[in-house]
Amino acid sequence: MIEMRDVGFAYPRGGALFGGITLELPRGSFQFLTGPSGSGKTTFLRLCIADLLPSSGTLTVFGQDAAALGRDEIATLRRRIGLVQQDTQFLDHLPVAENIALPMIVAGEPVDMAAIRDLLAWVQMTQAARELPPALSGGERQRAALARAVILSPDVILADEPTGNLDWDMSLRLLQLLIELNKSGKTVLIATHDMNLIRAARQQVPVRVLRIAGGRVQAAGTEL
Ligand SMILES: Nc1ncnc2c1ncn2[C@@H]1O[C@H](COP(=O)(O)OP(=O)(O)OP(=O)(O)O)[C@@H](O)[C@H]1O
Helix, strand or coil, X not given: CEEEEEEEEXXXXXXXXXXXXXXXXXXXXXXXXXXXXXXXXXXHHHHHCCXXXXXXXXXXXXXXXXXXXXXXXXXXXXXXXXXXXXXXXCCCCCCHHHHHHHHHHHCCCCCCHHHHHHHHHHCCCHHHCCCCHHHXXXXXXXXXXXXXXXXXXXXXEEEECCCCCCCHHHHHHHHHHHHHHHHCCCEEEEECCCHHHHHHHHCCCCCEEEEEECCEEEECCCCC
């Protein structure tokens, strides 16, 4: 689904952050991306959605060379990838249900109220549908963010430290939702430095762990 061949990346005016990354996110896989703070996890996810382009090497997303795509093609491709960001932003003056519907509106699709109701129920947020985002707890915010990320039925879900500010019970609930998505055929990649989360996932699904260190991204062993 997403493939990197000898990819290197450096921010303008920054030194090389990565080099020589060759890997694939296979369809239907459940993967974690881990590594120290500042090692480049968020940057790696931004490459996966072609929000950033490699400085060298080839990035292929859904079979297309990201460097050859125009803006419209990149926008189309992004609809197939749901992103849960580290610091989820909502439009605070709109109720939760409308916030979840935003990707549909932005994509110019008719708002499917039944789909929104189903998603709210799935993330156990039915009661909060009319709340404004500032009234939500951290766990509710992340569940609403996940609902918004999957409203367009993406093939791939990327989550950047989705449990960063959550207690363990809520982290497990969110993980459960991500596992359900994977079991329904979605490809999932979660950036985290919470090894307990990775261990908990391993008990339920086959997981692969990618580790960023020293500018390289490598498959980690089983020593977690
Ligand atoms: N837009 C940018 N311009 C220049 N440098 C950046 C930019 N964004 C991030 N960086 C730098 O790139 C490096 C990797 O940042 P990134 O946010 O990808 O790491 P991370 O592993 O996600 O960190 P954390 O776990 O703390 O969120 C850091 O040194 C950061 O300062």
